[in-house]
Amino acid sequence: MGKSLLEQLPEIVKAGKRQAQQILEQLEGNNRVGLQTRELVIPSRDTAGLYSSGHTPDVVPEHPNRLIYGDNLLAMAALLAGDENTPSLRDKIALIYIDPPYDSKADYRSKISLPRAELSQLSTTLEQFAYSDTWRNGTASYLQMLVPRLVLMRELLAERGSFYVHLDWHVxxxxxxxxxxxxxxxxxxxxIVWAFDTKSGYKSAVSNWVRSHDTIFYYAKSTRGRRFTKQYTPYDERYLQRFKKDDGDGRLYRDDRGSGVKQYLDELKGVPVGDVWGDIPSFQQNATAAEYLGYSTQKPASLLRRIILASSEPGDIVADFFGGSGTTAATAEELARRWVTSDFGKPATMITRKRLVDADAKPFLYQAIGDYQVEQARSALGRKFRVGDLSQTVLDIYGALPLPPAENVNGSLGRSADGRQLIVVESPSRLTTLSSLRRAQGYRDGKLGGFDKVVVLGWNFVADIGKTIELLDDPALDVRVIPPDLLDQLKKKGKEGLTGNIRFSTLQYLSAHLETRVIAEATEDLQIRLDNYVLLDPQAINLNEANRETLLEIMNAEPLALIEYWAVDPDYDGELFRSVWQDYRGNTANDADPLRVVTDASLTVERLDRERRICVRAVDVFGFESEVVLSIPAAER
Structure with a gap:
């Protein structure tokens, strides 16, 4: 008989602390985790009949608001480490609220509504692996996931900081x-007990006490000097009716206590909030609420508003590392707090970005974990892994044979079984770029007397890689994506279980053009139009066969209907994408169509007497990202 959970707990806590300590020790080294900024979002959503003219900040604030996509353990490690642009957040966060998953039977499916169809999609395989890891051995696995993260959160908290974790009876x-x-x-x-009412009919059929509350545990980094502002709710009408007397100056008071001392109504703040909160409805009770986004674990803004007002001040940093639909970030923004939020799910980060743009938030960074696959490889293969070893593993899974050592650059080159194709495996720590593809073409033509074709397998790509491939116009060049969950699968199934069973899919591709340009003395009016969008190979998306057929029909009939969000940087510097115009499905302020984006962006921007580079970036309904860069000649005087 195995150990009980109570017997396992000491070792779980010890191992989690040890894992966190290893991360903390690496913060100063060359292997520290970094964040890659994918977009500086300057909210300015498209609105019918109006030109958008966003102001691009010259510098990013010292502690910018951040939306981070990726494993929160790595996100927190990066925030603790800091980088050359932003200092460490160690001991800087005033309030952390988290609402981690606590139901092992969660349904991975999400609904994607498209014109004339609704698809049911599983989460990405990478997200599924992360979640299944969390529950592999039940609650024990869940706690193993949570402990190192809690340790890092404590490191991020300010000395007067507060920590709230939202849970239910499962864990x-x-x-x-x-x-x-x-x-x-x-x-x-x-x-704290969040007591939500449960009057719905199906609850009455439950053969047990009806569940009607969640639990929120509230900790301080140190109870000495912790920051807390008492919160109040309004008095009920019966109590207010006691204040009937007036001194003649309009101030109401009561003196019905028999002591002769007057109690003025305007001096009372209300009823102090206790530790049972029964005045905030859940979305089960209020599914038609304007703020409800249909996100399964979404919590009401009023719940977060109470916590943020009680345990932070304007200008403080508030964080949520299980960000979900972005309620914490959106509420912190509303209350003039700075914020950091992260999530491992692409749907969550897409919803959060749209929600913040819709709320006209201050500029914020959308970031991802830098060298994400390297960090995964270290987890799967050990901290001393070599890129050459990983390349050989990928070649084996693809079914390729390695080239002789004298011809094999870093162990990254192989050949197909028939000897006609050269296979090139890119490094997980590099972006696949134009120079990468030209290098591969050179290998194809020069190695071992030449090959008929070269296949490039990449982990990370520059966002305009589709345009690059089109410009090269080389039918003997094939570029494919290494599945992002390959290392997780390798960790679980081993190389032998994956060989021949992994699909290396083709890339997605966006095209757009400058429709009109009107040049004035100090400004330019630009109209950018989307032309086409080619989705990543549908076979790489987690759909059943019927949904995949439906998707193919939509791809062929109306490809731009697959775009979830798109944005424009009218003066792209080639490094940081600054979006000053955005549109997204659900933004009905322009065309009243919640299932489509508009296909034209109209902007009024400062006139440039040099070449203008316009970057157009799009994210599709599955979370895949593409971009195209348009080079426009200097405006003539």
């Missing part, structure tokens, strides 16, 4: 024990 009691170990039992402040 709450066990997490409480872990929290006492990480934060110190003496720093446990309060158990």
């Amino acid at each position: 709450g009691p066990y997490v409480k024990i872990v929290l006492d170990e990480v934060f110190g039992r003496e720093n446990f402040v309060r158990e």
Whole structure:
């Protein structure tokens, strides 16, 4: 008989602390995790009949608001390390709220509504692996996931900082024990009960006490000097009716206590909020609420508003590392707090970005984990892994034979079984660019007397790689994507279980052009039009066969209907994409169509007497990203 969870807990906590300590020790080294900025979002959504004219900040603030896509363990490691552009957030965050998943039976499917069809998509395989890892051995695995993350969160908290974790009965009691170990039992402040009413009919059929609450554990980094502002709710009408008397100056008071001392109504703040919150409805009760986005784990803004007002001040940094639909970030923005939020799911980060643009938020960074595959490889193959070893593994899985050592650059070159194709495996720590493809063409023509064709297998690509491939116009060049979950699958199934069973898919591709340009004395009016979008190979998307057939029909009939979000940087510097115009499905302020984006962007921008580079970036409904860069001659005087 195996150990009980209670017996496993000491080792789980010890191992989690050890893992966190290893991460902390690497913060100063060459292997520290970094963040790659994918977009500086300057919210300016397209609106019917109006030109958009965004202001591009000259510099990014020292502690910018951030939306981060990727594993929150790596995101927190990067925030602790800091980089040359932004300092470390260690001891800088005033408030952390998290709402981690706590149901092992979660449904991975998400609904994607398209014109004339609705698709049911599983989460990406990478997200599924992460979630299945979390629950592989039940609650024990869940706690193993959580412990190192809790340790890093404590490192990020300011000395007066507060930590709230939102849970239910599945894991709450066990997490409480872990929290006492990480934060110190003496720093446990309060158990809050969020009591939501459950009057819906199906609940009445449950043969048990009807579940009607969640639990929020509230800890301080240190109870000495912790920041807290008491919150109040309004008095009820019966109590207010006691204030009937007036001194003649309009101020109401009561003196019905028999003591002769007057109590003025305008001096009272309300009823102090206790630790049972029964005044905030859940979306089960209020599914038609304007703020509800249909996101399964979404929490009401009023819940976050209470926590943020109580445990932070304007200008403080608020963080949520299980960001979901972005409620914490959106509420922090509304309350003049700075914020950091991250999530491992592409749907979550897409929803959050749109939500913040829709709220006309201050400029924020959309970031991803830099060298993400390198970090995965270290996790799967050990911290001392070599890129050459990984390349050989990919070649084996693809079914290629390695070239002789004298001809094999870093172990990254192989040949097909028939000897006619050269296979090139790109490094996980590099972007595949134009120079990468030209180098591969050179290998094809020069290695071992030449090959008929070269196949480039890449991990990470420059966003305009589709345009690059088109310009090369080389039918003997094939570029394919290494599945992002390959290392996770390798960790679980081994190389032998994957060989011949992995699909290396083709790339997605966006095209656009400058429709009109009107040059004035100090400004230019630009109209950019989307032409076409070619989706990543549908076989690489987690759909059943019927949904895949439907998707193919839409791809052929109306490819631009697959775009979820697109944005424009009218003066792209080749490094940081600054979006000053955005449109997205659900933005009905322009065309009243919630299932399509507009296909034209109209902007009024500062006149340039040099070449203008316009970058157009799009994200499709599955989260895949593409871009195209348009080079426009200097405006003539």
